[in-house]
Amino acid sequence: MERIFGKSQSKAATSAEAGEHWVSLSDLMAGLMMVFMLISIAFMQYVKEREGNITDVAAAYQNTQVALFEQLYEEFKSDLSVWDAEINKETLEFSFNSPEVLFDTGAITLKPQFKQILDDFFPRYLGVIKNFKDSISEIRIEGHTSSIWNRFTSDTEAYFNNMELSQGRTRAVLQHVYTLDRVVEEQEWIKSKFAAVGFSSSKLVRVGGVENVEGSRRVTFKVFTNAETQIRKILAKQNEN
Numbered sequence: 001m002e003r004i005f006g007k008s009q010s011k012a013a014t015s016a017e018a019g020e021h022w023v024s025l026s027d028l029m030a031g032l033m034m035v036f037m038l039i040s041i042a043f044m045q046y047v048k049e050r051e052g053n054i055t056d057v058a059a060a061y062q063n064t065q066v067a068l069f070e071q072l073y074e075e076f077k078s079d080l081s082v083w084d085a086e087i088n089k090e091t092l093e094f095s096f097n098s099p100e101v102l103f104d105t106g107a108i109t110l111k112p113q114f115k116q117i118l119d120d121f122f123p124r125y126l127g128v129i130k131n132f133k134d135s136i137s138e139i140r141i142e143g144h145t146s147s148i149w150n151r152f153t154s155d156t157e158a159y160f161n162n163m164e165l166s167q168g169r170t171r172a173v174l175q176h177v178y179t180l181d182r183v184v185e186e187q188e189w190i191k192s193k194f195a196a197v198g199f200s201s202s203k204l205v206r207v208g209g210v211e212n213v214e215g216s217r218r219v220t221f222k223v224f225t226n227a228e229t230q231i232r233k234i235l236a237k238q239n240e241n
Helices: 002-076 110-133 155-176 179-193 227-240
Strands: 086-087 095-096 138-142 194-198 218-223
Touching: 002 086, 002 110, 002 218, 095 110, 110 138, 110 155, 110 179, 110 218, 138 155, 138 179, 155 179, 155 194, 155 218, 179 194
Parallel strands: 138 194
Antiparallel strands: 086 095, 095 218, 138 218
């Protein structure tokens, strides 16, 4: 009987130890699940904060775009038709669209009428955009030409001839507005933010798929906000963490 009882007690002890082992394993699994759940919650919070920051920047960018367009339009609405100019709400491009007023054919020297327009336009333009200094990364003076040079040049030769022409024209515009007496106090900021860029015929104006030769010959002032830079800083900072 003792053997029997002894044997039975041995089995009971073994069963008890197995039960304790099973309980310990269950506790371990429960603990791991809790850790994984906490990590998941923390990660979701991180993603939410990151997306929230980017959304805030995007909203601020849109608000800046709208406010800047509205102020530019309010300032120049009575001049647009007189100057044959327009403001693009989406791109914040202020375009001067009468090539016969801007430059002589093939020349980079500003015509007298265009100088008079710039003398009036630029100080007022600067007066508007300086209200958004903290949100502006760059202002480009962009020169655009048609695809035409003359009938003796190839398309490639015409493109690079027009590239040189458009670059010379925007440089002439920037040089002229930079030296205006009414903006002398802003010259350092102008140097840090303004760029003169010639695009040749790479951004043609088309109507019904056909190049609008006269419409393609234009000069624009285009504002770029720093929203993209702010988003990159947010991503870089969060990646460091």
